[in-house]
Amino acid sequence: MKAYALTSYRDGGTLEWLDVPRPTAGADQVVVEVRAAGLNPLDRMVAAGQFRQLIPYRLPLVLGQELAGVVTEVGPKVHDVAVGDRVFARPDINRIGTFTEAIAVDVADTAPMPAGLSFAEAASLPLVLLTAVQAFTEKAQVRPGDKVFVQGGTGGLGSVAVQVAKHLGATVATTVSTSNVELARSLGADVVVDYRTQRYEDHVKDYDVVLDTLGRDETLRSMKVLRSGGTMVSVAGAPDPELAAQLGRPFLGPVMWLMSRRARRAARAQDAMYRFLFMRADGSQLARLTPAIEAGSIRPLVGHTFELGQLEQAMALLASGKANPGKIVVEAKP
Numbered sequence: 123m124k125a126y127a128l129t130s131y132r133d134g135g136t137l138e139w140l141d142v143p144r145p146t147a148g149a150d151q152v153v154v155e156v157r158a159a160g161l162n163p164l165d166r167m168v169a170a171g172q173f174r175q176l177i178p179y180r181l182p183l184v185l186g187q188e189l190a191g192v193v194t195e196v197g198p199k200v201h202d203v204a205v206g207d208r209v210f211a212r213p214d215i216n217r218i219g220t221f222t223e224a225i226a227v228d229v230a231d232t233a234p235m236p237a238g239l240s241f242a243e244a245a246s247l248p249l250v251l252l253t254a255v256q257a258f259t260e261k262a263q264v265r266p267g268d269k270v271f272v273q274g275g276t277g278g279l280g281s282v283a284v285q286v287a288k289h290l291g292a293t294v295a296t297t298v299s300t301s302n303v304e305l306a307r308s309l310g311a312d313v314v315v316d317y318r319t320q321r322y323e324d325h326v327k328d329y330d331v332v333l334d335t336l337g338r339d340e341t342l343r344s345m346k347v348l349r350s351g352g353t354m355v356s357v358a359g360a361p362d363p364e365l366a367a368q369l370g371r372p373f374l375g376p377v378m379w380l381m382s383r384r385a386r387r388a389a390r391a392q393d394a395m396y397r398f399l400f401m402r403a404d405g406s407q408l409a410r411l412t413p414a415i416e417a418g419s420i421r422p423l424v425g426h427t428f429e430l431g432q433l434e435q436a437m438a439l440l441a442s443g444k445a446n447p448g449k450i451v452v453e454a455k456p
């Protein structure tokens with residue numbers, strides 16, 4: 123079968139179509155025929171070698187971090203999923219590779235596909251949905267009535283994070299560019315700041331939680347809108363030592379401690395917390411959100427769809443940074 127793979131880290135990553143063997147299911151795995159796969163900035167980052175020191179990927183590496191599809195084989199220890207079931211998943215970071223026709227996924231990373239969604243819509247959700255939930259329920263504890271600030275509220279992550287924060291009962295402020303102001307409101311944001319014409323500091327003050335999706339200077343800038351005792355969860359800023367432990371590379375802890383020192387110090391200076399999140403696969407977390415998806419409280423936002431064979435174009439659009447609002451998804455014919 124065909125797979126879209128990283129074959130070399132040279133020149134920012136060489137991506138090629140390869141012929142690879144069809145997978146078979148391990149004891150706790152299911153083989154899923156991929157009907158759709160979502161694209162994420164992470165795909166570009168992996169191709170560019172930004173994870174080389176963190177995750178020992180072997181090349182060629184089939185890219186792709188999430189999928190929706192149909193189960194075609196179940197491993198001998200899998201009892202609650204059957205051939206023909208529709209599932210969606212973000213496979214474990216060590217077992218990525220959804221840009222292909224079929225993939226073996228740990229069953230624990232899968233969840234039944236929410237009713238009423240197309241494969242493309244379902245494939246757009248797992249990575250960003252898990253990121254938002256882990257940010258707001260694990261790194262920070264968002265409670266009803268809390269105020270949450272999400273940077274980039276119509277991006278792949280931001281569009282879902284706004285809705286997850288609303289689902290948890292928060293008041294949500296977000297930044298978007300001018301053409302996306304109405305869209306952000308329709309996703310439920312209470313305060314929408316056009317970052318091209320306004321300063322969010324003038325509208326967003328004393329917030330309980332900030333989701334930093336931008337990194338760089340924006341990490342420290344947006345931290346200032348936190349109340350005393352508030353929490354910044356960053357998915358794009360400096361990694362902290364918890365990431366080294368999470369990836370099973372504790373020797374990198376001191377490096378990450380140093381990398382995040384400035385952000386942690388700035389947070390401490392205003393009696394707040396800085397925490398970095400690198401999301402992880404978790405099928406049961408996806409399943410717990412399914413009722414909210416089926417009720418329409420969390421809606422996927424797919425901006426562009428391509429056929430699986432057009433991954434070059436899809437990846438070029440991702441790299442251009444001009445795909446927003448929403449996510450890019452590739453679809454495969456059965």
Ligand SMILES: NC(=O)c1ccc[n+]([C@@H]2O[C@H](COP(=O)([O-])OP(=O)(O)OC[C@H]3O[C@@H](n4cnc5c(N)ncnc54)[C@H](OP(=O)(O)O)[C@@H]3O)[C@@H](O)[C@H]2O)c1
Nearest residue numbers: 163253274276277278279297299317357358399400401446
């Ligand atoms: N650590 C993790 O586990 C994790 C998980 C998911 C994502 N991420 C990271 O989170 C970031 C966002 O991911 P994504 O999928 O949402 O990317 P995306 O779909 O490209 O969205 C980026 C968003 O940022 C907005 N933006 C750009 N400049 C801005 C500014 N100065 N102020 C406010 N908003 C601005 C864009 O809005 P306009 O297009 O309207 O300008 C767009 O909506 C990426 O860096 C990604 O790697 C990390």
